[in-house]
Amino acid sequence: MGLLPLTYRRPPYVEKASLPDNDTSSGNGDEKGEPIRKTSTSSTSSKSGRSGTSNGIPPALGFDKILSGGTCPPCTIRDFMNYLLYIERSAENLQFLLWLRDYNKRFIEADTSDKALAFEWTHAMAEETLGRINRDHAEKARRAAKKGPVADIFKGTDFEKGVGVVQNTSVPDTNPFSTPPGTPQDGDPETSYNNAVSYRSQANDAIVAAGGKAPFTIQPFREEIDRVVTTYIMDGAPRQLNLSDREQKATLQALAYTTHPTAFRLVANTVETTLRGQSHLNFVRWSVCNGNPARVFFARALGVGLTATSTAVAVVLTLSHAPRGYRALAAIGWVLGIATLIAAHKGMCVVLHGLHHRHVRPWELFVNEEDPEDGVSKRSFDTFGTSNSYEDEPWVMRYQKRNIIRKIFDREIWIQEPALRQIQDTIFVQSMLCVLLLACLLTALFVAMPGGHFF
Incomplete structure (x- = not known):
């Protein structure tokens, strides 16, 4: 294989995109149902990621080529997952996309009578839902702006928390030895989820909190959808996707209506855009490095x-x-x-x-000789599981104890x-x-x- 043109430049590093303010941001694009997340490279990177002919990535290392298994180490889909897991720490995006592609295939091939109950989530329904969510956000912003001057008067006083809201007359817990409930980020997420009553109750609570109605339980794949909601969509999920408030609420309301794959259209667009326009470019750039x-x-x-x-x-x-x-x-x-x-x-x-x-790579050095595929890398391809944390894995401590000379060679x-x-x-x-x-x-x-x- 010959050289690339001498004007070649390796893929640029793409910074992580930031979400707009969920409470105050709104625009024409949101009203039309366009994706909330926008980056400076989203439009060009998405196209180049699909064709694989620009941004420093040859066609042989294109995004679809990697996901279809058409590449060799160290650029396989497993290497891509390892990069997302250990370097970028966003493996949930690829995990969700792989599940969604498999789910879409299984849904199409399903031949059950209850499949007719899972109606398609159309673009018109998605736009109407986003419009309603945007109006709710605008109303909340208007109320917050209206009570702002009054709140400034009572700032720093005992009345600050009571301005503009109905006071809670219930008696608070005054036991000094009681432990306040921790947020989902505190402690081990696995413990809190193991103590939950069921995936369905968690999913239903999340959907209702997002403004949707309790979903029909007789729709196909409803149990699997509940696990997806509790694993990737709802707040505090172990593999929660980086979605804006509008994207999350719109998706949950869509899932309250149907289990059709089109209900994930908004999330799929956001996740795939991030993978193609950011993670894929950074992965190829990182793979060029041959030394630790x-x-x-x-x-x-x-x-x-x-x-x-x-x-x-x-x-x-x-x-x-x-x-x-x-x-x-x-x-x-x-x-x-x-x-x-x-x-x-x-x-x-x-x-x-x-x-x-x-x-x-460090995570490749200490593997089970009987099963080289064993470890976090193998479990990372499981659709449902705990958070993508690896800090407690044995190889982390063993590699840290490795002396500098041994690392060099x-x-x-x-x-x-x-x-x-x-x-x-x-x-x-x-x-x-x-x-x-x-x-x-x-x-x-x-x-x-x-x-x-x-x-």
Whole structure:
């Protein structure tokens, strides 16, 4: 496989998108039922992610290519999941998307009598629901703005919490030894969910709280939908998706009406846009790095040392009685040092690249020899489970105890994906061309200088 064009640039790093203010933000786009989340790269990244021909990603590493299993390590769907789990910490997006694609297939292939009870959630119904939610938000914002001046008068007094609201006349719990209920973020999410009465009751409570009615239990896949709600949609879910308040409420109201896959249209659009326009680009960019942080730091130090030493040699030769031609010897050190620095800046080690090797990831070092697929990585493909937390896994502590020298020379493995090797080769050639040009300029500068003849 040849090189990519010399004008190639690896995928840019995409920052996580921030959601607008759920209480006060509203716009024409929201009224029309368009996705709430908008980023500076959402429109272009989504298109480029689908075609795989821009943003520094070759077609062989396209989003759909990875999800369909058409790539080799370290760019497989398992590697993508590991990246989302351990690096980006947003594995729930891919977990939900994989479930939704499988659910859509199973729903279409289902041949049961109750399937007719799951009506399609049309675009008109979705727009009407979003419009109603937006009007509710606008009304709440209007009321908050109206009571604002009055609230400022009582700010800092005992009446502050009572302004504009009906006072609660119930007697509060004054037991000093009682423990207040923790938020879903406090403690272990698994404990709170194991103590719940049932997935259905949790899902029903979430739907009612979002303004929907209790769903029909006779619709197909209703039990599975309840688990999806309690795992991905509702507040405090162990794998709660990063949805805006409008997206969450609109989806819950849709699920109160039907179990048809179209009820997830809004969530699916948000999740897939995030995966295509952010996570996929960052994953390919991250995969280009072939060394761990310790090796990259070592490479940077080595590059600085070689560059500084070569410069010192050139200065000494220039100030001495040595012939001018000897000064050109410093170019060897400049080429090696600067090339090492540029490669380290992009997370690459030139030695590993020469072998087309990469360091084994920390979570890959300590695996069960009898079952290499065992561990968090395997469980991460389970649709339903606890939160995507790995801090308590044994490999974390074992890798932290690993000394720095051992990390620098960690186990290596061959890069199987041809497209990734092509990207690395192109970046290396680009770096070498820049280095050779810079080294030639420095060499010409020192050779042209008059000798100092000091020693």
